[in-house]
Amino acid sequence: xxxxxxxxxxxxxxxxxxxxxxxxxxxxxxxxxxNNQMLVENHKGVIEYTPQRIRVNSSIGVIRIQGSEMNLKNxxxxxxxIIGEIKIIEFI
Amino acid sequence: xxxxxLWNFLKGYxxxxxxxxxxxxxINITVSRGIYLWGIKRQxxxxxxxxxxxxxxxxxRGISRKVRCRVRIVDKRGLPFIMHRYRKRKMLTxxxxxFLLIIYGLSFFVWSVEVEGTEKVDPQEILFKLESLxxxxxxxxxxIDSMLLExxxxxxxxxxxxxxxxxRGSRAVLRVKEAVLPPxxxxxxxxxxxxxxxxxxxxxxxxxxxxPAVKPGQTVRKGxxxxxxxxxxxxxxxxxxxxxxxxxxxxxxxQETVHMSLKEPYRQRTGRKSEIKYLxxxxxxxxxxxxxxxxxxxxxxxxxxxxxxxxxYYEVEEIQWSxxxxxxxxxxxxxxxxxxxxSMPPGAKIxxxxxxxxxxxxxxxxxxxxxxxxxxxxxQQIIDTL
Numbered sequence: 001x002x003x004x005x006x007x008x009x010x011x012x013x014x015x016x017x018x019x020x021x022x023x024x025x026x027x028x029x030x031x032x033x034x035n036n037q038m039l040v041e042n043h044k045g046v047i048e049y050t051p052q053r054i055r056v057n058s059s060i061g062v063i064r065i066q067g068s069e070m071n072l073k074n075x076x077x078x079x080x081x082i083i084g085e086i087k088i089i090e091f092i
Numbered sequence: 093x094x095x096x097x098l099w100n101f102l103k104g105y106x107x108x109x110x111x112x113x114x115x116x117x118x119i120n121i122t123v124s125r126g127i128y129l130w131g132i133k134r135q136x137x138x139x140x141x142x143x144x145x146x147x148x149x150x151x152x153r154g155i156s157r158k159v160r161c162r163v164r165i166v167d168k169r170g171l172p173f174i175m176h177r178y179r180k181r182k183m184l185t186x187x188x189x190x191f192l193l194i195i196y197g198l199s200f201f202v203w204s205v206e207v208e209g210t211e212k213v214d215p216q217e218i219l220f221k222l223e224s225l226x227x228x229x230x231x232x233x234x235x236i237d238s239m240l241l242e243x244x245x246x247x248x249x250x251x252x253x254x255x256x257x258x259x260r261g262s263r264a265v266l267r268v269k270e271a272v273l274p275p276x277x278x279x280x281x282x283x284x285x286x287x288x289x290x291x292x293x294x295x296x297x298x299x300x301x302x303x304p305a306v307k308p309g310q311t312v313r314k315g316x317x318x319x320x321x322x323x324x325x326x327x328x329x330x331x332x333x334x335x336x337x338x339x340x341x342x343x344x345x346x347q348e349t350v351h352m353s354l355k356e357p358y359r360q361r362t363g364r365k366s367e368i369k370y371l372x373x374x375x376x377x378x379x380x381x382x383x384x385x386x387x388x389x390x391x392x393x394x395x396x397x398x399x400x401x402x403x404x405y406y407e408v409e410e411i412q413w414s415x416x417x418x419x420x421x422x423x424x425x426x427x428x429x430x431x432x433x434x435s436m437p438p439g440a441k442i443x444x445x446x447x448x449x450x451x452x453x454x455x456x457x458x459x460x461x462x463x464x465x466x467x468x469x470x471x472q473q474i475i476d477t478l
Contacts, residue, residue, distance in 0.1 A: 045116075045119075045120040045123075045124070046116045046119050046120055047116060048116055049115065049116050049119065049132075049134060049140075050134055050137070051134050071131075071132060071133050071134070072119075072129075072132035073130065073131065073132075074128070074129065074130035074131070074132075075119060075123050075128075075129045075130070075132060076123060076128055076129075077123055077124060077126060
């Protein structure tokens with residue numbers, strides 16, 4: 001079974017059983033409050049951190065966040081909370 | 093997360109400043125080792141500040157060596173550091189414990205007593221009774237036996253039908269329910285006469301049962317028969333004994349003489365006053381608010397409200413009695429009336445009063461008060477039929 005088909009099946013199973021996809025598929029879960037608070041769960045480390053640009057690694061690639069006066073409110077093994085003015089979110 | 097921060101405050105945490113080139117690496121390694129970081133702020137390209145728990149900080153040494161950065165403590169926060177600062181101040185610690193102990197100790201006492209639910213009975217009277225039974229501000233709570241006190245209260249106050257003493261914290265609240273008193277039971281089987289309780293002129297007679305022996309307008313002496321319980325029928329020559337009942341309203345007289353010394357001048361309040369407030373108990377009082385007393389003649393009044401004592405000083409003006417006859421008359425009448433009232437039954441109604449007063453050389457005054465009252469002089473007296 002190819003890797004692509006396995007992913008597809010996992011997605012279908014989690015759809016049928018209403019299981020959280022971020023766990024089944026090992027995806028990052030990003031939740032935001034307005035444009036000034038962002039929580040990234042299931043991350044894989046910080047690549048770059050400056051008040052203007054934050055890059056967070058994840059299973060689907062790097063998430064690049066651009067904004068101003070950004071801080072890491074708290075950081076633990078699997079979640080990061082970013083506060084500050086967020087302008088751009090990119091998946092590279 | 094809030095509880096995590098609170099927990100960290102109790103455990104203590106430090107604010108660190110990290111200088112180095114690969115700060116992202118530092119964050120990643122720290123986090124991957126399960127050390128929690130919060131409040132991360134990038135200060136410049138080569139430095140950041142973050143907050144970390146004490147135990148986490150101890151594990152940082154290996155990481156900082158690995159990623160080649162320098163970690164310095166900027167600030168120490170939390171309870172352990174505060175406690176460390178005061179570790180040599182033993183009396184402060186002792187004070188905290190003494191304070192807690194006193195607070196705890198004081199919770200064993202009653203601080204205020206309240207009475208709820210009174211309608212006719214004076215709550216002050218109940219409070220006095222409670223005080224004599226041991227429930228007063230300052231009473232030791234474990235010594236108060238609510239059940240026993242409730243019973244004692246109901247026994248000593250026949251007007252009360254129910255009482256419940258509840259101690260809520262430092263308040264003792266007595267809730268009462270007043271009883272509806274049954275009318276006085278008259279034993280209707282016992283034959284009796286009605287006689288006069290005192291001298292007087294009959295004004296009005298309301299005879300419910302029995303043979304009236306006197307008429308309105310007649311003067312009667314004390315002990316004289318007013319209503320007879322012996323009814324003789326001239327036709328049948330039979331004698332019937334009844335329980336006579338009725339009201340006999342009569343005019344009665346009272347007289348009292350009062351004397352007063354005029355050496356002490358009459359003191360009249362001018363309206364100005366000063367207060368001194370004290371906080372304390374019995375002999376241990378500390379004044380906490382003082383107002384200047386800038387007058388020489390004063391009258392003092394002490395008020396107590398829990399632990400607050402207030403001394404009120406009223407400025408008074410001294411006036412010679414001879415210069416204020418109207419006041420003297422009023423004062424004499426007041427004292428004379430109070431004296432007369434004591435010898436009168438509570439139901440008596442004053443219908444006329446006369447006051448004669450005399451002044452002797454401006455040093456003494458005397459007054460004679462004559463009162464004409466209207467009162468019920470009927471008293472039942474059992475007839476000996478044997």
